[in-house]
Amino acid sequence: MEIEIFLRTIFFVFGALIGSFLNVCIVRLPKSESIVFPSSHCPQCQAPIYWYDNIPLISFLALKARCRSCQKGIPLHYFVVELLTAALFFFAYIVFGFSWVLVPAFVLIGLLVVASFVDLEWRIIPDEVSVGGMWVGFLLSMLIPALHKGPASEVLIVGSMVAFILGGTCMGLHLLKLFRFKIPVDGEDKKILLLGTAFLLLQWSLMTLAGVIPSCATSFAALADALQGAVIGACSLWVTGLIGEVLITKRVVTEFDFKGMVDDPLALMKALHGAGYVDAQGSLQSALRDVKTAAGLKLEPVFEDKRQEIFAMLQDVDQGGVMGWGDVKFLAMAGAFLGWQLALVAFFIAPFIGAVFGLIKVLRRQDTAIAYGPFLAVGIVASLFWGDMIIRWVMGMYGY
Ligand SMILES: [Zn+2]
Structure with a gap:
């Protein structure tokens, strides 16, 4: 019985550690950044994150979801991903027992977690x-x-x-x-x-x-x-x-698609056309289908804070x-x-x-x-x- 509790704890902790790595993938994969280098840093103030502030689940709570150096908020998904992965690894062990099948089960769970959270944010699966x-x-x-x-x-x-x-x-x-x-x-x-x-x-x-x-x-x-x-x-x-x-x-994109989303839909359409994302008739150019191009969608500063909404809109149309x-x-x-x-x-x-x-x-x-x-x-x-x-x-x- 004790060994059973020990193993369940081990798989939960292992899941939390993997979840911590998955967080890195979720943030960096859509932007085409390396998932190995550079080491963890605060996205706001670029301060490096030391190991004692990078302990899965615990650090997020200990820091009260704030960066130690700049005090800006750490997004909730860091905690959710670690807890979710830990729970799923724990559960996979209960379902499959101590067997080789756990290896593909863990890999699949990791892929699903990364895909889900990238999709929620970017409407795309890398x-x-x-x-x-x-x-x-x-x-x-x-x-x-x-x-x-x-x-x-x-x-x-x-x-x-x-x-x-x-x-x-x-x-x-x-x-x-x-x-x-x-x-x-x-x-x-x-x-x-x-x-x-x-x-x-x-x-x-x-x-x-x-x-x-x-x-x-x-x-x-x-x-x-x-x-x-x-x-x-x-x-x-x-x-x-x-x-x-x-x-x-x-379907083609028209300025009406952006009504209510930005102050000047026509200017946005012109900007998208100028950047080569839509042609004069409003048909999307294939460039948008590429994850990396889309994540790096160049927009004028006025539209920058609407970037994800605009991207999601274009995605919807691209997919009919x-x-x-x-x-x-x-x-x-x-x-x-x-x-x-x-x-x-x-x-x-x-x-x-x-x-x-x-x-x-x-x-x-x-x-x-x-x-x-x-x-x-x-x-x-x-x-x-x-x-x-x-x-x-x-x-x-x-x-x-
Ligand atoms: Zn910071």
């Missing part, structure tokens, strides 16, 4: 987290196949079929969209179509190989499940976005107000860790959580445009912890 995280997910699936619980061959066959149908539908609709709105095929389109096809062929080959080379069967099966998870996770979101995009016409690549890539990453069944569970949970928050916002008469990443993240965590239970429960309802 590729380092989504695409980079996806490759890590594939690697960990091979190394720790227990993560995918040795998927039965029937599960993989069904997954393969769903992946081909859903993937094919998405690629077809995407090409239809490009054709219909006469959008030129850009580098991102080519990358996604190529990767999607490669993943589909690879998961199919791995299923075949697993039967031929029995010694690698578990790793191959786990990787096949991870690839199916990435394709099905991404395409479940992508297809909902595409249906919206094919049905509605392409429906679904962005960021969320699609994010769920692909989660699928690489969870496999195709749990990726689908996460996809179905997220809108419920989003709907609840949306309703609260509407009731409070707040701005209803909200980042979807954090809801997806909650769905992914719920699926990681309780997904198998949910699948059994749903199957039970249908008498399986």
